[in-house]
Amino acid sequence: MRGAEEDLKKLRKDIIEMVYKSKEGHLPSAFSILELLFVLYGDFLKYNPRNPEDSNRDIFILSKGHGSQALYAVLAHYGFFERTNLFSFCKFDSPFGGHPDRNKVPGVEASTGSLGHGFPMALGMALAFKIQNKPNRVFVLIGDGESEEGTIWESTMLALNLNLDNLIVILDKNKSQYYAYDHNHVKIWKSFGWHTLEIKDGHNLNEIRNVFQEINKSEHDKPKIIVAHTTKGKGISFIENNREWHHRALNEEEYDKCMEELK
Amino acid sequence: MHGRVKMRAQFTKTVMDIGEDEKVVLLVGDIGVWGLRHFKEKYPTRFYNIGICEQSMMSLSAGLAMAGLIPIIHSITPFVTERCFEQIKDDFCYQGLGGNIVSVGSCFDYAGLGCTHHCYSDIAIIRALPRTQIIYPASEIEFDLLMKQTYNNNKLTYFRLPQKKHSYKFSQDQIKFGKGIKVSEGKDITVIAAGPQLENVLKAKVDLENENIFPEIIYIHTIKPLDKDIIRNSAVKTKRVLTIEEHNILGGLADEVSRNLEDMGGVAISRMGVNDEFITDYGTYEEICKSIDLTPEGISKKIRMMVNE
Numbered sequence: 001m002r003g004a005e006e007d008l009k010k011l012r013k014d015i016i017e018m019v020y021k022s023k024e025g026h027l028p029s030a031f032s033i034l035e036l037l038f039v040l041y042g043d044f045l046k047y048n049p050r051n052p053e054d055s056n057r058d059i060f061i062l063s064k065g066h067g068s069q070a071l072y073a074v075l076a077h078y079g080f081f082e083r084t085n086l087f088s089f090c091k092f093d094s095p096f097g098g099h100p101d102r103n104k105v106p107g108v109e110a111s112t113g114s115l116g117h118g119f120p121m122a123l124g125m126a127l128a129f130k131i132q133n134k135p136n137r138v139f140v141l142i143g144d145g146e147s148e149e150g151t152i153w154e155s156t157m158l159a160l161n162l163n164l165d166n167l168i169v170i171l172d173k174n175k176s177q178y179y180a181y182d183h184n185h186v187k188i189w190k191s192f193g194w195h196t197l198e199i200k201d202g203h204n205l206n207e208i209r210n211v212f213q214e215i216n217k218s219e220h221d222k223p224k225i226i227v228a229h230t231t232k233g234k235g236i237s238f239i240e241n242n243r244e245w246h247h248r249a250l251n252e253e254e255y256d257k258c259m260e261e262l263k
Numbered sequence: 264m265h266g267r268v269k270m271r272a273q274f275t276k277t278v279m280d281i282g283e284d285e286k287v288v289l290l291v292g293d294i295g296v297w298g299l300r301h302f303k304e305k306y307p308t309r310f311y312n313i314g315i316c317e318q319s320m321m322s323l324s325a326g327l328a329m330a331g332l333i334p335i336i337h338s339i340t341p342f343v344t345e346r347c348f349e350q351i352k353d354d355f356c357y358q359g360l361g362g363n364i365v366s367v368g369s370c371f372d373y374a375g376l377g378c379t380h381h382c383y384s385d386i387a388i389i390r391a392l393p394r395t396q397i398i399y400p401a402s403e404i405e406f407d408l409l410m411k412q413t414y415n416n417n418k419l420t421y422f423r424l425p426q427k428k429h430s431y432k433f434s435q436d437q438i439k440f441g442k443g444i445k446v447s448e449g450k451d452i453t454v455i456a457a458g459p460q461l462e463n464v465l466k467a468k469v470d471l472e473n474e475n476i477f478p479e480i481i482y483i484h485t486i487k488p489l490d491k492d493i494i495r496n497s498a499v500k501t502k503r504v505l506t507i508e509e510h511n512i513l514g515g516l517a518d519e520v521s522r523n524l525e526d527m528g529g530v531a532i533s534r535m536g537v538n539d540e541f542i543t544d545y546g547t548y549e550e551i552c553k554s555i556d557l558t559p560e561g562i563s564k565k566i567r568m569m570v571n572e
Binding site: 102103109110111113114116117119120121122123124125126127128129130131132150151154155157158162 | 288308309311313314316318319321322323324325326327328329330331332349350353354357358359
């Protein structure tokens, strides 16, 4: 576990580096999902980084595309491409944009950015696997703010009616949505008839693993959602839960402070 | 109303044939379920009545395409184009995926239902998206052949099915994706017609020829990509071009034709269609056509004016 903690510090540093160098990005939104992606790619998702198009792979779609920096760092960590490439983030000819592009980055399954698109696209992929009689699973990560989009609720009803038990939604409840309204996502998704689980601390690797394992073991003939309570900007004291930082560049002094905290 | 039944019936026949391709999945937005029941019976795992949620239907269809399938998405024109424009843009065009949208009730076909059910901007908005193709067939054979020619070419293809048809009979080999059809030779003006309005243009031609005005009539079923050559070759000869379409005069066939003639000097261009205003009257399709001069008389008048100017 100690190794994992070190890896996560390294990934956070990589993300800071990307955002600092480019003066672009959504740092807090990337930090809230980092542990979730780290465990998903580390222990649960089936894929082959040397053959990202492997037809037997599971699918992961980052519906809240502005968290792309976490996805890039994790994909590099698990061997999809060289880590050093990350630092071209948001440069003119870089494959790594502020929102991910499936046609440029190995391992990115869907180009996302506008909220409420990745979720229904994930339904389509899950339905395709059913039509093709394939066992592949589809994971999709949405934000709590994103859950205000109407397509999320259209798709929530649809997934149940289409019996998509191969669809697993992860909701990053990083509380940015509290700026508008808070919703009881667990209660709501349960009431829609989904198999609903909760991660109380979305940065606790043991808890994330346990809940993902529960999904693996469950035989529920239903789509599944994991509501993960996270901290926006997790890991940097002055960025955590600080709304000023949602879409802000780091100056040199702030960069140094971040690196000091991640020592 | 007869025309609508025929075009929809052709849709059900054509998809039965295309459905033999195991990649094809048909998705409808709670319309046409009865008409498409044979498809559902024959291909039960590849027919979905998704319900009344066109935006999610569009994104979900893009997800099917990501997994290698070929979606055909069917609903009423404004709901399957304007309502889910961003889904078409982001989830099909930007991703680089192929799929097919087949709409019914084009322009003011649903005359009595008012502006929410009219659609005169669909061609304009879809035309403005990269990686799109726009096919506007107004007879059964056109739809059948053009859909079979294009459904799997990995572009987003929009088929706009009108309620009315024209009665002109094409031979099979005349109908090729991306190619216009010269319906009659002429010398005084090039009339470029799309959709059912070909019928009114052909009627106008009879009167005009009695007055020694000879229009060259070009019929366009593929709006994008437009057959540039057929239009330029005619415009060079006649020096006058009139476009006729059931669409806003902004953004549709007229703009696509003008764009392709903009470097040619000395050609007078004019356009007929919906004059950039909402049609707030009800009544019938014919009454609305008459109110915006889309009649043999209205078209003749316009052509006379252009030729005599």
